[in-house]
Structure formats: C-alpha cells, structure tokens
Amino acid sequence: xxxxxxxxxxxxxxxxxxxxxxxxxxxxxxxxxxxxxxxxxxxxxxxxxxxxxxxxxxxxxxxxxxxxxxxxxxxxxxxxxxxxxxxxxxxxxxxxxxxxxxxxxxxxxxxxxxxxxxxxxxxxxxxxxxxxxxxxxxxxxxxxxxxxx
Amino acid sequence: xxxxxxxxxxxxxxxxxxxxxxxxxxxxxxxxxxxxxxxxxxxxxxxxxxxxxxxxxxxxxxxxxxxxxxxxxxxxxxxxxxxxxxxxxxxxxxxxxxxxxxxxxxxxxxxxxxxxxxxxxxxxxxxxxxxxxxxxxxxxxxxxxxxxxxxxxxxxxxxxxxxxxxxxxxxxxxxxxxxxxxxxxxxxxxxxxxxxxxxxxxxxxxxxxxxxxxxxxxxxxxxxxxxxx
Numbered sequence: 081x082x083x084x085x086x087x088x089x090x091x092x093x094x095x096x097x098x099x100x101x102x103x104x105x106x107x108x109x110x111x112x113x114x115x116x117x118x119x120x121x122x123x124x125x126x127x128x129x130x131x132x133x134x135x136x137x138x139x140x141x142x143x144x145x146x147x148x149x150x151x152x153x154x155x156x157x158x159x160x161x162x163x164x165x166x167x168x169x170x171x172x173x174x175x176x177x178x179x180x181x182x183x184x185x186x187x188x189x190x191x192x193x194x195x196x197x198x199x200x201x202x203x204x205x206x207x208x209x210x211x212x213x214x215x216x217x218x219x220x221x222x223x224x225x226x227x228x229x
Numbered sequence: 230x231x232x233x234x235x236x237x238x239x240x241x242x243x244x245x246x247x248x249x250x251x252x253x254x255x256x257x258x259x260x261x262x263x264x265x266x267x268x269x270x271x272x273x274x275x276x277x278x279x280x281x282x283x284x285x286x287x288x289x290x291x292x293x294x295x296x297x298x299x300x301x302x303x304x305x306x307x308x309x310x311x312x313x314x315x316x317x318x319x320x321x322x323x324x325x326x327x328x329x330x331x332x333x334x335x336x337x338x339x340x341x342x343x344x345x346x347x348x349x350x351x352x353x354x355x356x357x358x359x360x361x362x363x364x365x366x367x368x369x370x371x372x373x374x375x376x377x378x379x380x381x382x383x384x385x386x387x388x389x390x391x392x393x394x395x396x397x398x399x400x401x402x403x404x405x406x407x408x409x410x411x412x413x414x415x416x417x418x419x420x421x422x423x424x425x426x427x428x429x430x431x432x433x434x435x436x437x438x439x440x441x442x443x444x445x446x447x448x449x450x451x452x453x454x455x456x457x458x
Contacts, residue, residue, distance in 0.1 A: 127373040130362040162416065163409050166347070170354040170405065177355035178362040181304035185366070186374070192301040193367070195376040220351075227347055227412075 086152060089229045092222050093149050099219035100142040100172075106212035107135055112205030123198065123205040130182035131209070137175030138216065141168045141223070165227055172220035176213060183209055255326055257407050262319035264400030265353065269312040272360075272393035275299045277386040297383040304363035305390070311356030312397055315404065318349045339415045346408040353404060357397045364390050
C-alpha cells in the first residue's frame with residue numbers, strides 16, 4: 081500500500097513537472113510583433129512583471145518537483161516535503177492567478193482606465209500565452225492533488 | 230495507592246506526546262480571520278469619485294464625475310470573493326474548534342479540516358497575487374502597451390487597495406502555517422502498544438481497561454488504549 085502510494089505520487093509529480101516545463105517554454109518563447117503606421121510594436125513576456133513572476137515561479141516549482149522526486153525515496157524528510165509541497169502549490173496558484181489577471185486585461189482592455197486591448201495587434205503572442213496558462217493550470221491541479229496523498 | 234498510580238499515569242501520558250497545543254492553532258485562526266475579514270471589508274468599500282470640470286457653458290461649469298470602484302477590475306472582484314470565503318472558512322473552523330469537538334464523520338474530521346485548509350490557502354494566494362499585480366499595473370502603467378497609470382489621479386483608491394493587500398498577505402502567511410499544522414496533525418502516527426509497555430508506564434500484564442474511563446475524555450486520541458481492552 082505504501083509502495084503504491086509512493087509510485088502514484090511520483091507519477092503525479094512527473095506529470096506536474098512536464099506541464100511546468102511546457103508552460104515555461106511557451107511563455108519564454110512567446111513573441112509577437114506588429115507594424116502600425118511605421119511603428120513596430122513588439123510583445124515579449126519580459127515586458128510585464130506578471131509574466132516574469134510567472135516564469136520565475138514556475139522555474140522554482142519545477143526545480144522543487146525534481147528535488148522532491150529524488151528525496152521521496154528517503155522517508156526521514158517527510159515533514160519537510162509536506163511543508164515544501166504546500167509552499168510549491170501556493171507558488172503555482174499565485175503565478176497562474178497573476179498571469180491570468182494581466183492576460184485578461186490584455187485581451188479585453190479596461191474602459192474605465194482607458195487601456196486598449198492588445199491581443200488584436202499581436203494574436204500570436206496571445207495564443208502562446210494562452211497555451212502556457214493552460215499548461216500551468218494542469219500543473220497546479222496535479223500539484224494540489226499531490227498534497228492530498 | 231491505586232488513585233496515585235492513575236494520577237501518575239495521566240501525567241506521564243501527557244508528557245509523552247508533545248502535540249501542538251490547541252490554543253496555538255486557535256489563536257492563529259483568530260488572527261487569520263481578522264486579517265482576511267479586514268482585507269475583504271477594506272477592498273469591498275474601496276471607492277473614489279473625482280469630479281472634473283469638462284466645459285464651461287456661459288458661466289456655469291459642466292462637471293463630470295469619474296469613479297474608481299473595485300468592481301471595475303475582475304482581479305479585485307476575485308480578491309474580495311476569495312478573502313470573503315477565507316474569512317467564512319476561518320470562522321467556521323473556529324466555531325468547530327470551540328463548540329463542535331464531538332462532530333465527526335466516519336473518523337474523517339482531521340482529513341476534512343486539512344483538505345479544506347489547503348483549498349482555502351490556494352484560493353487566497355491566487356486572489357492576493359492577482360490583485361497585487363493588477364495594483365502594480367495601475368501604479369506603474371505599462372509603456373509597451375501604452376497603458377497609463379491611474380494611481381496619480383486616484384490616490385486614496387490606491388492607498389486603500391494597498392492596505393487591503395497587506396492584510397491579505399498577512400492572512401495568507403498565517404493560513405499557510407495553520408494548514409501545515411493541520412496536515413502534520415493528520416500525519417502523526419500513533420505509537421504502537423508494545424512501545425508503551427517498554428517505557429514502563431504500563432506494568433505488563435495489568436488490565437489497562439479500567440483507565441479508559443479516567444483518561445478517555447478525548448476518545449479519538451486515546452484510541453490505542455481502547456485497543457488493549
């Protein structure tokens with residue numbers, strides 16, 4: 081029973097790690113540019129602190145997942161792993177919420193603040209960011225399920 | 230003589246198990262409740278109105294009033310909802326701790342508390358970080374997207390929002406500690422019977438059943454005493 085539990089939780093960690101890596105890759109390589117009246121308008125992930133936080137949070141959580149997969153074969157650290165699992169889940173939930181909030185403003189704009197939506201001009205950038213967000217959603221879901229084990 | 234033995238056994242038992250004391254968890258939950266409730270209320274009542282003179286017709290100026298409300302931004306709406314749910318959760322947990330000690334569902338009380346705590350922590354962390362980045366955008370704007378900052382026009386709105394954010398982050402840290410304590414409480418495995426005998430507290434061969442009525446006030450944590458019967 082303990083063995084099955086351990087194998088199942090390692091599989092969950094592996095899936096969460098894979099989704100995290102996909103999210104990071106798609107966010108970092110997202111790039112879009114548009115030409116409006118002789119002005120080039122580029123969009124990169126590093127222009128927004130929310131997306132930078134997203135990438136950094138994902139990287140930390142992904143690194144933690146690798147370490148915890150290696151550490152789960154020794155049973156004396158279980159309390160530390162429980163605490164750090166919780167911190168990693170909170171970090172993942174945090175990063176995806178932040179990126180989602182800013183992406184929502186970028187897509188719909190905000191009439192009250194006078195902010196125009198950006199997605200119409202750089203659709204490629206928006207698509208890649210959307211894929212990164214969906215991958216991250218699955219990663220944080222698996223990380224949350226992991227805690228219940 | 231028998232009474233002295235039972236007293237000694239009771240004292241020995243409580244020093245054998247250094248579980249986190251109950252009042253620490255209760256205090257933490259109370260503080261977290263206050264923090265999240267404060268964040269909800271401050272952001273929920275966040276509103277600022279500015280009147281500008283738009284044009285002058287003859288001698289009467291035409292005024293237009295612009296308001297900044299928290300409902301305009303979905304991130305702040307999510308923030309208010311998440312903190313509201315978290316404060317309700319904390320209140321329910323405090324009530325269950327104080328008045329509902331006997332409530333149990335098939336022995337899953339600790340597991341349910343731990344799972345609910347985890348869910349609330351994830352929710353509050355999401356709400357707090359979304360509102361934090363939206364506030365940063367409002368304060369600094371984004372030159373690449375041609376978005377202007379709004380904080381210089383609506384200073385009180387930004388200040389109140391910042392205060393609500395600080396309260397929410399304090400509540401988040403407290404709830405993280407509470408959640409870790411709940412999970413560890415769930416995972417502490419009770420010691421096996423032969424270990425207790427080897428400590429010398431139970432003389433071997435003595436029927437330990439009659440200690441159940443004195444020590445067994447919290448039925449669950451003394452489960453292994455009942456096993457001896």
